Amino acid sequence: MALRLMQYRGADGQRRVIAADDSGARFVRGFADVRSLALHAIQAGQSLAEAVAAAGSDGDADPAAALAAGHLLAPIDHPDxxxxxxxxxxxxxxxxxxxxxxxxxxxxxxxxxxxxxxxxxxxxxxxxxxxxxxxxxxxxxxxxxxxxxxxxxxxxxxxxxxxxxxxxxxxxxxxxxxxxxxxxxxxxxxxxxxxxxxxxxxxxxxxxxxxxxxxxxxxxxxxxxxxxxxxxxxxxxxxxxxxxxxxxxxxxxxxxxxxxxxxxxxxxxxxxxxxxxxxxxxxxxxxxxxxxxxxxxxxxxxxxxxxxxxxxxxxxxxxxxxxxxxxxxxx
Structure with missing residues (x-):
């Protein structure tokens, strides 16, 4: 299954990025939003998938549970x-x-x-x-x-x-x-x-x-x-x-x-x-x-x-x- 990215906001207001594929779902280390991740990938000359792999995991995630709890945002936004x-x-x-x-x-x-x-x-x-x-x-x-x-x-x-x-x-x-x-x-x-x-x-x-x-x-x-x-x-x-x-x-x-x-x-x-x-x-x-x-x-x-x-x-x-x-x- 292709890579899917989600934007997560916890009960404490902290934002994180979730990456999901055939191997499961996990939080992407070091990134709070998809736009920042994409800007990093462009600057590094990487694809989004390569940038996600290079960043590594910051713990497992459950997208379905996060959606049910109201923690998933639109998967893209802009600070302005x-x-x-x-x-x-x-x-x-x-x-x-x-x-x-x-x-x-x-x-x-x-x-x-x-x-x-x-x-x-x-x-x-x-x-x-x-x-x-x-x-x-x-x-x-x-x-x-x-x-x-x-x-x-x-x-x-x-x-x-x-x-x-x-x-x-x-x-x-x-x-x-x-x-x-x-x-x-x-x-x-x-x-x-x-x-x-x-x-x-x-x-x-x-x-x-x-x-x-x-x-x-x-x-x-x-x-x-x-x-x-x-x-x-x-x-x-x-x-x-x-x-x-x-x-x-x-x-x-x-x-x-x-x-x-x-x-x-x-x-x-x-x-x-x-x-x-x-x-x-x-x-x-x-x-x-x-x-x-x-x-x-x-x-x-x-x-x-x-x-x-x-x-x-x-x-x-x-x-x-x-x-x-x-x-x-x-x-």
Whole structure:
């Protein structure tokens, strides 16, 4: 089983890194967070796995027990939340255009392809250009910074003005920008790219508004080569019973774009290559409860699980009070 990294915070507030693989799980000696470990690996010219092996063990760990006790954090963060960037790409998975197209085609003639379908088909045709080539650019969106990042078990909160809070079960790529501006992929996480689909459905040009929401990461950072075929389950639990459940697929085998192509079209912007910054980039999904007519409610719990990840991602849904008009003062 591939190496998985987790961020642990004990009852005393002390932070540590857990590494898990076929041989078991242990605390990594000398490191309090994954970003520091990754910076060390870059400076030492090592892979993350080599850096973990060189650091050695600081005692055995039990990730499942730590998750149950609320001790596992999101597997990446930044000491300055403004330097963690949340972004994503949509219409990247085979079949993903169907749900989006349902939301946006009402105003179009039956024989006319919507912008969503056109973008999806362009990705199918040119999203996997091969090594060394640049393919079709995908849809891209901004979700916020580290203040929007939610860990396993934490609440996903809709703003007071939100019209919906819906799950999006995905893989997210985790990146650290090296001292010379080189992006390094640390690994992949399970993710819930939480969005407001009612707002998006009203007008496609409100997509940007609908994406400015929190997002959750599963407890494990999967290190090494990305698996090409990821199969999992997304469900909504209400009052202790499963309200909705559906399998979801991810990984390049089930995508219309390669990860390399999605990464190029994000990091081609120098703005996103600032040394020391962390990027969490969501790769998209083809499975939404909203497309099946489900309306989520405060108190529902989103559950996402998929191999080769061994721990699930669970987050309850809440809504904060509407703060009213955002008044601006004149100086």
């Amino acid at each position: 939340a403004a330097h963690l960037v949340l972004t994503g790409t949509g219409l990247t998975h085979l079949g993903s255009a169907e749900g989006r197209d349902k939301m946006h085609r009402d105003a179009a003639a039956a024989e006319h392809k919507t912008d969503s379908m056109r973008m999806f088909l362009e990705g199918v045709e040119g999203g996997k250009p091969g090594a060394g080539a640049i393919g079709q650019q995908p849809e891209w969106f901004y979700k916020g910074n580290g203040h929007h990042l939610v860990g396993p078990g934490e609440t996903l909160a809709m703003p007071g003005f939100a019209q919906d809070g819906g799950e999006e079960p995905e893989l997210a790529g985790i990146y650290l920008i090296g001292p010379d501006g080189t992006p390094f992929r640390l690994g992949l996480c399970l993710a819930n790219e939480f969005s407001d689909h009612v707002t998006e459905r009203h007008n496609y040009l409100w997509l940007a508004h609908s994406k400015l929401r929190q997002a959750a990461l599963g407890p494990e950072l999967l290190v090494g080569e990305a698996p090409s075929d990821v199969r999992g389950t997304s469900r909504i639990v209400r009052d202790g019973a499963t309200l909705w459940e559906k399998p979801f697929l991810s990984g390049e085998r089930n995508m219309s774009h390669s990860l390399a192509n999605l990464e190029h079209h994000h990091f081609k912007y120098g703005l996103f290559r600032q040394p020391g910054d962390v990027h969490v980039h969501f790769f998209g999904t083809a499975t939404l409860s909203f497309s099946d007519g489900v309306k989520t409610e405060v108190g529902d719990t989103f559950e996402i699980a998929a191999a080769p990840f061994t721990l699930p991602l669970r987050n309850p849904l809440a809504q904060v009070e509407d703060a009213g008009i955002a008044a601006v003062k004149l100086l």
